Amino acid sequence: MESIHTHFIRIQEQITQAEKESSRPPHAVRLMAASKQQPIDIIEEAINAGMNLFGENKVQEAQAKWPALKEKHPHIQCHLIGHLQSNKCDEAVALFDCIHSLDSIKLAECLKKSMTKQNKEVPCFIQVNIGEEPQKDGVLPAELPALMQACQALALPIIGLMCIPPENEHPDLYFALLKKLADRYQLNQLSMGMSHDFNTAIRFGATIIRVGTALFGKRETLV
Numbered sequence: 001m002e003s004i005h006t007h008f009i010r011i012q013e014q015i016t017q018a019e020k021e022s023s024r025p026p027h028a029v030r031l032m033a034a035s036k037q038q039p040i041d042i043i044e045e046a047i048n049a050g051m052n053l054f055g056e057n058k059v060q061e062a063q064a065k066w067p068a069l070k071e072k073h074p075h076i077q078c079h080l081i082g083h084l085q086s087n088k089c090d091e092a093v094a095l096f097d098c099i100h101s102l103d104s105i106k107l108a109e110c111l112k113k114s115m116t117k118q119n120k121e122v123p124c125f126i127q128v129n130i131g132e133e134p135q136k137d138g139v140l141p142a143e144l145p146a147l148m149q150a151c152q153a154l155a156l157p158i159i160g161l162m163c164i165p166p167e168n169e170h171p172d173l174y175f176a177l178l179k180k181l182a183d184r185y186q187l188n189q190l191s192m193g194m195s196h197d198f199n200t201a202i203r204f205g206a207t208i209i210r211v212g213t214a215l216f217g218k219r220e221t222l223v
């Protein structure tokens with residue numbers, strides 16, 4: 001079996017190549033390891049391979065894994081990339097360095113409260129339901145202006161947009177649309193691209209790609 005280190009080197013080469021081909025500066029793209037369902041020893045293997053940014057989907061799972069990891073590796077960052085319930089805002093603000101899944105005014109208000117209470121600013125991405133899929137999280141593109149306005153009124157630190165395009169469709173148009181929306185609000189970060197489409201995402205301006213399978217191998221069960 002190939003090691004995480006081998007995968008990491010290969011993915012980095014692909015990122016460098018995609019940056020070049022799309023005339024983007026070197027290191028324009030950050031690689032995030034999507035470490036849902038990965039146990040602590042596997043995460044440590046990824047840290048030893050050189051990974052310094054991780055993404056978790058669930059607050060509870062991250063709470064079980066990350067306090068110990070952070071104590072041992074203080075320079076490692078962990079971002080929340082999965083859906084956040086408003087009753088978990090305190091925990092999320094305490095634990096994560098960044099939140100990629102802000103998608104409602106209610107959640108924006110709760111996050112603001114938690115940040116104020118803890119005197120901690122956690123930068124946020126707004127997740128956009130870019131394919132307007134009924135089962136997906138994220139704010140609909142048509143509702144983004146109202147959410148942006150609410151976030152501005154709350155002085156929430158919004159740094160970019162995040163999306164997961166519909167499965168089994170070419171992601172190009174969706175990535176291009178997210179880029180266009182981000183430009184409209186002068187947001188310069190784009191969290192988009194996963195194992196199967198990060199090359200395309202980089203061509204359309206991704207600044208953080210979230211890679212699980214290509215780094216760790218196939219997960220046991222689907223989330």
Ligand SMILES: *Cc1c(COP(=O)(O)O)cnc(C)c1O
Nearest residue numbers: 034081194195210211212213214
């Ligand atoms: C699991 C996950 C990823 C990584 O997916 P892979 O296809 O395994 O690379 C990226 N983003 C989110 C939000 C995820 O839940």
